[in-house]
Amino acid sequence: MSLHVAFLRGINLGKRQMKMADLKACLEDMGWTEVKTILASGNVRFEAAEAGDLKERLERALEQRFGFPVGVVLRSRADLEAMLAADPFAGLDPQADVKRYILMFDRDLPAGINLEGVPGDFDVLRIDRRDIYFLAHRLPNGRYGEGLDRIGKSLDEQVGKGRIETMRNWNTIEKALK
Template identity: 60%
Template structure:
């Protein structure tokens, strides 16, 4: 039985790690994934596939590396996980008049118990930490940027887990579009 998945590729379209979404779509279809749809140009795809996350993820990563010539980590979320994120996000508590962007940092593995991160109020705010997601509001700064202090806020987490190779951050608008 086939299930719908959101596949979020890490670190593409930066430097020499370029790929067109039409090429990604063809790659995933050639690898046997069905109902492939790409969302935005930052490596997001909705696919239909049979099997569990631990069999689909390596198949995706192998197909992408074979086609594009460089390794790409993939963070997967099943349809029910994505629907739960959409139904129970913390962004509704924010002042709608404020100038901010909404983001979710998704991890491949569960986060360590008891992770606490300090927000920078009015700059980068950690709204909630779930077992495999961190919800972030990033406010517009005087230089016009929104997310330039995210790394500073997340540094204690990466100091504890030792790497940022198991995660990917997405604008919330992308999450809202992935199942449509």
Template identity: 60%
Template sequence: MALWGAFLRGINLGKRQMKMAELKACLEAAGFAEVKTVLASGNVRLEADGDADAVRAGLEKAIAARFGFAVGVVLRSEAELAAMLKNHPFGALDPGADLTRHVLLFERPLPPDLAVPDRPGDTEILRIDARDVYIVAYRQPNGRYTEHVEEVLKPLYARLGKGNLDTMRNWNTIEKILK
């Protein structure tokens, strides 16, 4: 069995609620092994047989059957997660800066020539990889960090069009998923 990180899109918002203990039980009943949820925002480490498409389909089917609504799942293999952790661009940041680190995970590859204008000192795009966008957001005068992330990402979504499955995670979550 292979180890996977599964990142669920758009749960625990509005009526799309699920408790992580129920999610864990759901996935174990569906045949996934070594299931561990990370935080309460739809992050799961698990073991499963099959390729990414089969694992994703199995997760989405089990979740929809148990919770009554469809949930998109963005997957990363253990090797992909290890590479992200080893090669992330956050090490060059000022360790004393008041900021948050995020990664926007896409299910499908992004266009190779993709560029996203950012706002230095506010919301910066540190790097765009094949399926991941690394973002740093600095604390704003109102105390919020991600105040302008959506605005910075609008040109990206305009270029990609509809039908792209993505989900954003705080980098701390990615650091915890393999533990």
């Protein structure tokens, strides 16, 4: 059995509603065990005996169960442990009025990808093989990192369309294996 965490893209927005109890039941019906949802926002941890096409199987099962396609970004226990061990936010002042985010992709990013932050809005801290780490600053309107929404065009040019990506607060990653 190997542990995985699935991060679902674009659920509980508009008509794309999914109760976490139903998500848990869906994975259990697939024969996966130790299923636990993380927070109430489309994150689910599970153990599976098989390997291979877990992502594709889960996407098919979710569409059949809920009636709409759901993109999945999947990470193994080893992936998450490596992320946490690397701790891209280690040097951050604990009193800083910022939020920590990770943008996760379903496939490897191309070599040489280049994203720039927006001073006073957000900083790009690190770009890894399948993940981009951001630090979002509190803006005068009280929100954090509104400019993060504008990186999509740059990603389309550098990564291409058809990718699945989902952003999470770093706190979610810290809770994923607990």
